[in-house]
Amino acid sequence: MKNLLLSVLLAVSFTSLAQEKLDLNYYLPQNISYDASIPTPKDIIGHEVGEWHVTHDKLMFYMQALAKASNRISIENRGETFEGRPILLLTVTTPQNHQNIEQIRKDHVALTESGTDANTSSMPIIVYQGFSIHGNEPSGSNAALAYAYYLAAAQGPEIEAMLDKMVILLDPSFNPDGLQRFAYWANTNKSITLVADNNEREYHEVWPGGRTNHYWFDMNRDWLPVQLPESRARIESFHKWMPNILTDHHEMGTNSTFFFQPGEPMRTHPLTPDMNQELTREIGTYHAKALDKIGSLYYSEEGYDDYYYGKGSTFPDVNGSIGILFEQGSSRGHIQESENGLLTFPFTVRNQFTTALSTIEAAKNMREKILNYQQKYYQDIKAEASRSKVKGIVFGDSKDGAKAWHLAEILQRHKIKFHELANDATINGKSYAKGKSYVIPMNQKNPRLIKGMFEKRTTFKDSIFYDVSAWTFPLAFNVDYTEVSSLNNAGPEITSLPPMIGSVSAKSSYAYLFEWNEYYTPKALNTITQKGIxxxxxxxxxxxxxxxxxxxTIMVPVQNQDLNANELHEFMQQVATESNLSITSVGTGLTKGIDLGSNDFEPVKKQKVAIIVGNGIRSYDAGEIWHLFDTRYNIELTKIDLSYLRSVDLSKYTDIILPSAYGNAIDKGNTDKIKEWVKSGGTLIGYRNIAEWFNKNEFMKLEFKKDTLVGKNINFEQKSDFRGAQVTGGAIFEAGLDLTHPINYGYKNTNISLFRNTNVYIKPDKNSYNNPIVYTNDPLLSGYISEENLEMLKNSVPFQVQGLGKGKVIAFTDNTNFRAFWYGTNKLLMNAIFFGELM
Known part of the structure; x- marks a missing residue:
């Protein structure tokens, strides 16, 4: 498959298509008839497919019109995006199957539930087809217009027979908000006379671009963490149906052709069966044949991999399904020059449409083989679980029930069964508290999925990864966990997670106390300080x-507040409820240790926080911080764009956050402005490569460990692999904590798991008290890092804080907010915000 390349690319057809009137027939098979009663896309949206970039609202209107006109299609709205757009799913099959659709679904899911020897000879195959999870990769969603029309309108015994043995779940837009944002950009910059020049504004989106969702997340990394509303909708649909094939239609660079899986053979996750890749390869022959027919270049088995289970094309593989990635060279607008000739938008749409058809052609012809594979997958993993010495996993945090609750929430979204902990227990030296801990039995439907979420892996066949090499969930959540050989500590199964409950123990006339360990304490403290308490x-x-x-520990005295004792009690009850905290009322300030009136209780100031965004700032990192402040902690965060930073009065802000950046994103004028603000008393917090920027621009004095690796006996062809092996794309490492330092307030263990995807290594300060977080001498917990980089990481520091004038400068080399599911390190940023002045 690797060298299945077509010899001719019809560049002439690109040019002629750009100049001639576009017609729906450009996409559709012409050897069949179409039902005239079914509206075409143009009938509803007012333009031909590929003539303009479809906006999500028009896409939605057309899908609704099809469902109304065709008895082959039903439509459902599974929720809303952050911007309020519907998350649609079309179910496509014969009218007869629609009448029996729930029974078809139950019979199909039974293949995975019980692993029985059910007869698959007459069972329909389930195909989930999803488009444009990256909003600025729009050819997929635009192809969905023509594809949905074909499924509704195509006539003849062949399509009837196919739909009789198939249920198609059509997800026309994985990313409604991003698609809308990009369509607006491409359409508002379109000329009547199409401009193919690469320098044309149409092909250069303004920051942050349309790739991401509302909070600037790459949603194709969220299939396993399931932190975003779009992800939650599609994961619910996935587990509801357990599809046999899931396709994920993307785009890549303009000078590329077309890719379909399988990917790099050596970069497949070890938990994925070999048969999965063999079936993927066989399905690929259908794509090759279809693309050959229309004269399109393509490739396979290189460039992309099947490793991280959080991607749409890989997540199905750990669930007994077959995930397939399609990558189309992108026009990024309506027509653009490329190494392969003029690349038109309609051409990119046609390739996506063509492979959507070749997918269902493969599904039709391979139906029983694929159904039997799914059935055997669940039979095999059930046998694996019965032979394993590990019978379950206990996880929890005796000081922080919220983190464990949210991890359990992810398990529930993946239909993984778990139990409450029967009693408080100490297992392998770790303390687990009833109500804050859970037990996962391995003997259940998909123990391989559980293993894929909880395992630590440090050895690999290859040293290059398309995405992260580790995502171990208990490490990401910073919860204790233990593999157990019996389920003696398991209480009743939890079928629905009870809500987290906060409370105040009683009314106080003296003070209220709450420890800083719980996840939502920053939300509580912010609510208190913003109230003026x-x-x-x-x-x-x-x-x-x-x-x-x-x-x-936070102390709120009762006396000398703007609220009287009764009002304060009522307010604190509100804080406890909204933040899921247990707040204790006390009647005396006399303690064992520091008394409540001690000078070792420092006042906490009301914070006003800004984040620098705009061209040159890494939007993923900025979006993760915005999402954390806005959706978790309800803390107001002002986003200040670099384009107008010079005109902003920064004196109102107590803290400014600088996410990682590209190149020289921050010019000298803005650099000087930020520095003067720090000197006047502000706290500046920087992430990842900003540590090097701090040092270069004299915000901090830092020493770095540098790579001195030289390529010996490496030929030119091996160069990219040699350098690629030095990339730390995403792995997990252990660091020791000084719990007395304010940056570590709220942590109970003396070590922590940190996610790292940079090669920035800071040498420790000569004074040990200035190194409150230090990587251990054996730091690798899970994932890939080269031997050279591991040596530099050992005993380096991922955090430093230094004074500058009246202010503070704080540097993190690691991303404490990665992809919204690194709950375990979110508090480091909050500690920098609330306690930065104490450092």
Whole structure:
């Protein structure tokens, strides 16, 4: 398959298509008839497919019109995006199957539930086809217009027979918000006389571009974490149907052709069966034949991989399904020059349409083989679980029930069964609290999925990864976990997670206390300070009324507040409820340790935080921070674009966050402005490569460990693999914590798991107290890192804080907010915000 390349690319057809009137027949097979009662896309949206970039609203209107006109199609709205757009799914099959659709679904899912020897000879195959998860890769969603029309309108015994043995789940837009944003850009910059020049504004989106969703997330990384509404809708549909094939239609660089899976053979996750790749390869022969027929160049088995289970084309592989990635060279607008000739938007749409058809052609002809594979997959993994010595996994955090709750929430979304912990228990030296801990039995439907989420892996066949090499969930959540050989500690199964509940123990006339360990304490503290209520933080532990309080405990005195005792009690109850906290009322300030009136209780100021965004700033990192502040902690975050930063009065902000950046994104004028703000008392927080920028621009004095690797006995062809092996694309490492330092307030363990996808290595400060987070001497927990980089990582520091004038500069080399599911390190940023002045 690797060298299945067509010899001729019809560049002339690109040119003529750009000049001639576009017609729906350009896409459709012409050897069949079409039902005249079914509206064409142009009938509803007012233009031909590929003439303009379809906006999501028009796409939605057309799909609704098709469902109304065709008895082959039903439509459902599974929820809303952050911007309120519907998340649609079309179910396509024969009218007769629609009448029995729920039974068809139940019979199909039974193949995976029980692993029985059900007869698959007459069972329909289930195909989930999804388009344009990256909004600025629009040929997929635009192809969905023509493809949905074909499924509704094509006539003849062949399509009737195919639909009789098939249920197609058509997801016309994986990313409605991003698609809308990009369509607006491409359409508003389109000329009547199409301009193919690469320098044309149409092909250069303004920051952050249309690739991502509302909060600038790459949603093709969220199939396993399931943190976004679009992801939650499609994962619910996936587990509801357990499709046999799932296709994921993307785009790549303009000078590329067309890719279909399988990907690099050595870069497949070890938990994925070999048969999965063999079936993917066989399906690929149908794509090759179809693309040959229309004269399109293509390739396979190179460039892309099947490793990270959080991608749409790989997630199905750990669920007994077959995921298929399509990548079309992108016109990024309506027509653009490329190495392969003029690349038109309609041409890119036609390739996506063609492979959508070749997918269902393969599904029709391979139906029983693929159904039997799925059935055997679940039979095999059930046998694996019964032989394994590991019978379950216990996880939890005795000080932080919210993190464990949210991890359990992900399990529930993936239909993984789990139980409450029967009683408080100490297992392998780790303490687990009932109500804050859970037990996962391995003997259930898909233990391989559980293993894929919880395992640590440090050895690999290859040293290059298309995405991250590790995502171990208990490490990401910073919860304790233990593999157990029996389920003696398992209580009742939890079929629906009970809501988290907060409360205040009683009304106080003296003070209220809450420890800083729980995940939502920053939300609570922000609510308190924004109300104008005085709060203080404990910089030393103490014991009061039989309870021990750790570093970072928040104290709210009752006296000298703007609210009287009754009003304050009512307000604190509101805070506890909204933040899922247990707040304790106390009647005395006399403690064992620091008393409540001690100077070791430092006042916490009301914070006003800004983040620098705009051209040159890494939008993923900025979006993750925006999402954290806005959706988790309800903290107001002002986004200031670099384009107008010079005109902004920064004096109103207590903290400014600088996400990682590209090149010289921040010019000298803005650099000087930020520096003067810090010197006047602000706290500046930078991430990843900003640490090097801090050092270069004299915000901090840092020493870095540098790569001195030289390629010896490496030929030119091996150069990219040699350098690629030095990329730390995403792995997990252990660091030790100084729990007395304010950056670590709220953590109970003396070590932490950090996600790293940079090669920035800071040498520790000569004074140990300035190194509150230090990578251990054996830091690799899970994932890939080269031997050379691992040596530099050992005993380096991922965090530094230094004074500059009256202010503070804080540097993190690692992303503490990665992809919204690294709950375990979110508090590091919050500590920098609320306690930066104490450092």
């Amino acid at each position: 005085r709060a203080k933080v404990a910089t030393s532990p103490f014991t009061l009324e039989g309870k021990t309080y750790g570093y970072g």
